[in-house]
Amino acid sequence: MINTFKADWPVINDVQALTTSRHGGVSVAPYGELNLATHVGDLPAAVQQNRRRLVKQLQLPDEPNWLSQTHSTGLVRIGEDGLADLPDADAAYTQVTNQVLVIMSADCLPVFLATRDGRELALVHAGWRGMASGIIKRALRQFEAPGEQICAWLGPAIGADAFEVGEDVRSAMLLQDPAHEEAFKPFGMHWKADLYKLARQQLGSASVGFIGGGQYCTYNQPEDFYSHRRDGTTGRMASLLWRS
Numbered sequence: 387m388i389n390t391f392k393a394d395w396p397v398i399n400d401v402q403a404l405t406t407s408r409h410g411g412v413s414v415a416p417y418g419e420l421n422l423a424t425h426v427g428d429l430p431a432a433v434q435q436n437r438r439r440l441v442k443q444l445q446l447p448d449e450p451n452w453l454s455q456t457h458s459t460g461l462v463r464i465g466e467d468g469l470a471d472l473p474d475a476d477a478a479y480t481q482v483t484n485q486v487l488v489i490m491s492a493d494c495l496p497v498f499l500a501t502r503d504g505r506e507l508a509l510v511h512a513g514w515r516g517m518a519s520g521i522i523k524r525a526l527r528q529f530e531a532p533g534e535q536i537c538a539w540l541g542p543a544i545g546a547d548a549f550e551v552g553e554d555v556r557s558a559m560l561l562q563d564p565a566h567e568e569a570f571k572p573f574g575m576h577w578k579a580d581l582y583k584l585a586r587q588q589l590g591s592a593s594v595g596f597i598g599g600g601q602y603c604t605y606n607q608p609e610d611f612y613s614h615r616r617d618g619t620t621g622r623m624a625s626l627l628w629r630s
Contacts, residue, residue: 391602413433413436422437449486455476461478480506499536502536510525517588544604545606551577568587582599
């Protein structure tokens with residue numbers, strides 16, 4: 387069975403928001419078990435079977451709108467017809483019922499966004515490069531509702547104790563907002579970066595009404611999550627968001 391981690395947020399029950407674990411699929415080491423990415427070297431047949439299991443076991447209303455993620459600020463708006471191709475993008479937005487937004491991750495931060503009434507949804511793949519370039523803010527700009535009506539949930543990502551970065555990362559984040567200084571702690575010649583805190587700061591500066599999640603660490607929870615930083619060659623979890 388596919389295990390998932392579900393958003394705990396004040397959004398209507400018609401909205402489903404979750405991240406898969408690494409369990410419940412057919413991929414073998416080093417991708418075991420539920421790798422959902424086609425670009426990491428896993429057997430294509432295994433990935434396709436894993437994706438079929440995802441649709442069936444989670445009772446998805448339609449095939450997810452998969453993206454070609456590039457750690458950029460690329461964003462797609464998804465209408466009634468869904469996506470006809472595989473766009474280079476790291477975020478998706480929709481107002482359409484039964485359109486399944488999806489991003490993949492193995493340390494980067496999934497940021498779920500929804501209005502409390504579920505009319506507007508967005509899902510963001512937020513690594514440090516995307517956050518430094520403004521991917522979260524770009525996703526929020528798609529919303530017609532004011533920030534106070536938007537809820538955010540931060541899915542499983544690498545925790546602050548495990549994410550060691552260089553001065554280049556810190557400088558890029560401080561260039562965007564000096565307040566990001568609070569998300570970095572010295573660690574020898576490097577820094578420990580808190581992706582969750584960086585996201586909370588950016589969401590807070592946009593007056594987002596509710597911010598939840600952020601209690602996981604993909605690096606330090608190998609029984610549940612893939613981690614590229616920990617394992618190198620590995621699979622990817624999927625985060626999915628849709629309104630029934």
